[in-house]
Amino acid sequence: MKKTNIILFGVLLVSSIFISACADEKETTPTPTTPTLYEKLGGTTMVADPANSGQMIEQGRLGLRSVVDSTIFVIAGDNELQPYFQVLLAEVGSGNVTGFTALSKNLTDFFCVATGAKNFTYNGIASMVAAHDPAQNNRMGLKADNAAYNKFVADVVAGAAQNGVTDPAIISELGAVLESLRTTIVQR
């Protein structure tokens, strides 16, 4: 009987090492010298989430989510881009996650990670080529051209402006993040 206890203890110990090994990763991040864009937007400071009463949210994420959501509204009302984003306005049955909710989460996660957030992971389609190829992502209405890309960037800037993000330094930094993906996303 005793032996089984020892064995059990050993197994538990090993499993707990597995778990803590993952947790350790986060603590060994080196102190950054220049603040990331995420930090400039408020970083990990916890603030009340205006959209979910009683819940807290990182200020950086709240800022990005607000811009993302506003941008999605602008895109949904943009006749030039709407054909690409048909999925946004298609209504789903009750209980199913809407295209808006899903895209808002994925884009927010994506931009959190892209701007330097540490506490979020992006779980959408990992390859931006695949995410913007209608053959691989059927929520992408058609292949994007340069004109659509320019309109998209303009809509992001409009979405940012609606949230009071008009600081040229931040806009140009955001623009650089967007511009770096042009050749990946424009596929015709």
Added chain:
Amino acid sequence: MKRKILKRGLYFIGISAALLVGTLVIHVAMVTKSKNDDKRNRQLARIDFTEQLDSMDIRKIKNSVLSMEGVDAAYFNVDDNILVYSYDPVLIHSDLVYYNLMKENTYKAERFIVDAKQLKNGCPVIDKSSFSYQFASAVQKIMN
């Protein structure tokens, strides 16, 4: 004696396997769960106006839609006279929003409706019947 050892060995293997699966589940949950998930489910809808509207009309339309229970945000594209709003599908339906709006004032406007055909298949990259997808989404459902 041999039997006893065999029995113990089997116990050991069984317990280890169970604990490893348990660890895997916790690990998947920890890795995939983002901290403060924005859990709201919101549907977007759009109404296209075909008449000329001034800023007073636009403000009135936005206020009217925003005053309905379940509608939480609205955006008006003034260049093309397009209203986009989001609502909680548990509380209100887009048909009702349109009906209520038209009851107040008969605007020349149409709902913009997308057929949901494209949605049927979901993401083609992920094989939704695969074990790994089912397992991962089951774990995520439990933890989120």
